[in-house]
Amino acid sequence: GAVVSQHPSRVICKSGTSVKIECRSLDFQATTMFWYRQFPKQSLMLMATSNEGSKATYEQGVEKDKFLINHASLTLSTLTVTSAHPEDSSFYICSALPGQRNTEAFFGQGTRLTVV
Amino acid sequence: SQQGEEDPQALSIQEGENATMNCSYKTSINNLQWYRQNSGRGLVHLILIRSNEREKHSGRLRVTLDTSKKSSSLLITASRAADTASYFCATASRGGADGLTFGKGTHLIIQP
Secondary structure (H helix, E strand, O other), rough: OEEEEEOEEEEEEEOOOOOEEEEEEEEOOOOOOEEEEEEOOOOOEEEEEEEEOOEEEOOOOOOOOOOEEEEEEEEEEEEEEOOOHHHHHHHEEEEEEEOHHHHHHOOOEEEEEEEE | OOEEEOOOOOHHHHHHEEEEEEEOOOOOOOOOEEEOOOOOOEEEEEEEEEEEEEOOEEOEEEEEEOOOOOOEEEEEEEEEEEOOEEEEEEEEEEHHOEEEEEEOOEEEEEEE
């Protein structure tokens, strides 16, 4: 199956700093990528939809100025957590949708962010 | 928004037994997918069933979909200790263009 690579897998940062997470589709072009967040022992919640060459669409309650998304190419989307706080500590995971609809979405390995 | 609800939330069975997990959803869908997640790790895609399908098999997995009841079930037969994980259903509308809506998950423990 298709491969989506997410980097880094783990990151620890200090409060107030920014962290960038990369999501790459390695063997297919993804016009649409998605970013999810998962708190401990909870399910995944969609944060935003990232479309190549256009602004991301954020879900209700997700601050677009805090979670900056850039989808500059058909194989790369980045999520930057700006001015991170301890409450931003979570598991962030991306997925990419191949061009064909109604098919499997491919997920990255996830990034465990810890803000201290 | 969270629309899927799995039950049970937690399930503990003996190795070799069958495990059944259920998922209900609220809106119309194009497909429903089941994923497995080992503790603190990424998602493993198990199976996708489209809205015009009623049942699908993959190895020891059997998934059913009842769109009239807006529900799905995942059956794992002859369970193994390695099946211990959290299982999530996720629904897609508009072919997945709006992302997936995940259920709350079932934590499955297989006792050796």
